[in-house]
Amino acid sequence: MGFPTADxxxxxxxxxxxxxxxxxxxxxxVNQMIRGFPEYTFACCFIGSRPEDYGSMKYxxxxxxxxxxxxxxxxxxxxxxxxxxxxxxxxxxxxxxxxELVKSGKHPEQKVAMLEEIVSELGDxxxxxxxxxxxxxxxxxxxxxxxxxxSRDPSFVDYFWTVRIMHSPIWALNDIADNLIPAKVYHTIxxxxxxxxxxxxxxxxxxxxxxSEHGIYTKERKIDLFQSEWIRDxxxxxxxxxxxxxxxxEKWVNFFTELGKQCYLASDQIVALYERNRERQVLxxxxxxxxxxxxxxxxxxxxxxxxxARGDExxxxxxxxxxxxxxxxxxxxxRAMRTVVNDIPDAQGWIAGPEDEDSEYAQECRGLVAxxxxxxxxxxxxxxxxxxxxxxxxVLVLSSISEALPLVILEGFAAGVPTVxxxxxxxxxxIEGLGPEDEALGKxxxxxxxxxxxxxxxxxxxxxxxxPAWVAAQQxxxxxxxxxxxxxxxxxxxxxxxxxxxARSGAVEQAAQTQQGGRR
Numbered sequence: 001m002g003f004p005t006a007d008x009x010x011x012x013x014x015x016x017x018x019x020x021x022x023x024x025x026x027x028x029x030v031n032q033m034i035r036g037f038p039e040y041t042f043a044c045c046f047i048g049s050r051p052e053d054y055g056s057m058k059y060x061x062x063x064x065x066x067x068x069x070x071x072x073x074x075x076x077x078x079x080x081x082x083x084x085x086x087x088x089x090x091x092x093x094x095x096x097x098x099x100e101l102v103k104s105g106k107h108p109e110q111k112v113a114m115l116e117e118i119v120s121e122l123g124d125x126x127x128x129x130x131x132x133x134x135x136x137x138x139x140x141x142x143x144x145x146x147x148x149x150x151s152r153d154p155s156f157v158d159y160f161w162t163v164r165i166m167h168s169p170i171w172a173l174n175d176i177a178d179n180l181i182p183a184k185v186y187h188t189i190x191x192x193x194x195x196x197x198x199x200x201x202x203x204x205x206x207x208x209x210x211x212s213e214h215g216i217y218t219k220e221r222k223i224d225l226f227q228s229e230w231i232r233d234x235x236x237x238x239x240x241x242x243x244x245x246x247x248x249x250e251k252w253v254n255f256f257t258e259l260g261k262q263c264y265l266a267s268d269q270i271v272a273l274y275e276r277n278r279e280r281q282v283l284x285x286x287x288x289x290x291x292x293x294x295x296x297x298x299x300x301x302x303x304x305x306x307x308x309a310r311g312d313e314x315x316x317x318x319x320x321x322x323x324x325x326x327x328x329x330x331x332x333x334x335r336a337m338r339t340v341v342n343d344i345p346d347a348q349g350w351i352a353g354p355e356d357e358d359s360e361y362a363q364e365c366r367g368l369v370a371x372x373x374x375x376x377x378x379x380x381x382x383x384x385x386x387x388x389x390x391x392x393x394x395v396l397v398l399s400s401i402s403e404a405l406p407l408v409i410l411e412g413f414a415a416g417v418p419t420v421x422x423x424x425x426x427x428x429x430x431i432e433g434l435g436p437e438d439e440a441l442g443k444x445x446x447x448x449x450x451x452x453x454x455x456x457x458x459x460x461x462x463x464x465x466x467x468p469a470w471v472a473a474q475q476x477x478x479x480x481x482x483x484x485x486x487x488x489x490x491x492x493x494x495x496x497x498x499x500x501x502x503a504r505s506g507a508v509e510q511a512a513q514t515q516q517g518g519r520r
Contacts, residue, residue, distance in 0.1 A: 006066040009043035012183035016047045016194035023058040034062045036491045043067035049074045073169040087136025091127035122174040130171035153247040173197045184505040191217040195263030202266040206508045208501040211267040215404040218260045261285035273405035274426040297490030303414035309391040318460045319350040319393040321408045324362040332453045333399040338372045339457025352384040390415040395463050410485045413477030419445040420459045442476030
């Protein structure tokens with residue numbers, strides 16, 4: 001069965017590594033949003049790494065998804081001819097000037113204007129075509145000069161290939177922008193590659209660009225890059241300084257940081273989930289006047305039915321709902337379960353989430369269960385539907401080292417399940433409240449430090465063994481989600497945004513038609 005296709009849509013969602021091929025988290029939110037606006041047609045442009053990194057679709061496409069296309073940035077057989085070229089030295093000189101502006105951190109308007117000039121030369125047969133970047137003498141001379149003047153790494157070969165691998169997706173994104181169906185509004189769900197595609201589309205079409213950033217993409221990429229083993233560190237043992245980032249990691253971090261800035265500068269509206277992230281966006285280059293907060297919201301009536309399915313007793317079950325990946329720090333959860341089981345021998349620790357994203361890490365987690373002697377207490381459940389899972393859970397646990405505003409906490413609250421979480425993202429705000437009125441609703445669980453398995457385990461144990469405290473936390477969570485985090489509130493705020501941007505798009509289209517009429 002093929003994907004739906006159309007020649008236009010109201011809203012085009014730019015989706016990097018998420019819906020509809022990855023379950024949970026941001027994907028659930030995308031699915032929720034599409035279904036929440038049946039009056040609009042949606043196109044989905046999925047950007048991934050390689051086809052083999054994703055399976056089949058994890059979501060059934062809603063009826064108002066009229067178009068879906070997929071692109072894989074690291075599986076490209078782009079067919080550039082293997083022939084020498086002279087290239088245009090002046091074009092690469094302009095690229096150098098742009099990089100100098102980036103490094104200076106100054107003159108954002110000049111940088112945006114220069115980027116538009118550079119982007120206009122990226123296509124086939126143009127001065128900065130992919131063929132020119134890969135094959136021309138001008139490109140070789142420019143990269144060689146940058147290595148001599150800027151590189152702190154002794155290997156030119158590593159530098160050369162890092163630059164090529166880092167930048168090659170830009171031409172893929174340029175091709176996508178050239179061929180993507182038109183939409184009245186482009187809505188990217190992250191910065192990064194999808195966000196830069198949004199910036200390209202804004203420059204090409206003039207149509208409004210909306211950015212909704214769940215987590216701060218550049219922060220999450222930094223975490224990934226620090227943990228990555230494929231990035232070379234050619235420093236000798238004596239040269240290494242733990243306070244200094246390895247050169248190639250630094251280059252990758254700077255690259256994604258600049259992609260993020262370009263998306264911020266191109267966006268008509270920038271949405272964060274909570275105030276701390278909005279402030280981080282502004283620090284990272286987002287124009288403050290274009291930023292706002294719209295927290296996630298949940299389907300309260302559906303989850304009230306889940307709550308009604310609970311029994312009177314508190315199940316001795318601590319459950320982590322999420323992907324089995326390092327950023328969720330599942331190993332800390334497992335070590336915390338050792339502390340829990342020491343006090344509650346029949347307690348259960350469940351991990352409900354897919355293991356296929358990082359199979360090596362998942363295997364390490366299973367090995368840790370065995371080494372901790374928890375085979376009878378810990379279960380890997382795979383992906384689960386929360387409607388049947390949550391009534392059997394006593395406490396939800398987030399052991400993550402990075403989060404934004406996790407839907408799973410809100411869903412747990414609505415289903416009557418308190419949470420113990422690390423102090424990341426908005427988790428403290430969700431559990432303890434923000435401001436006097438919110439705080440007056442009470443604590444809906446406990447907050448602990450990152451990578452503190454003993455503290456996490458003791459907090460879980462306290463809730464599972466103190467029913468009055470558990471009931472108080474349960475009621476606080478219910479009150480908080482009913483007052484502040486319903487999907488009706490979220491849809492209302494996004495509906496106003498969509499309508500305002502649609503009106504702006506109509507003005508752009510009318511101006512273009514008037515200009516064409518004048519030429520006739």
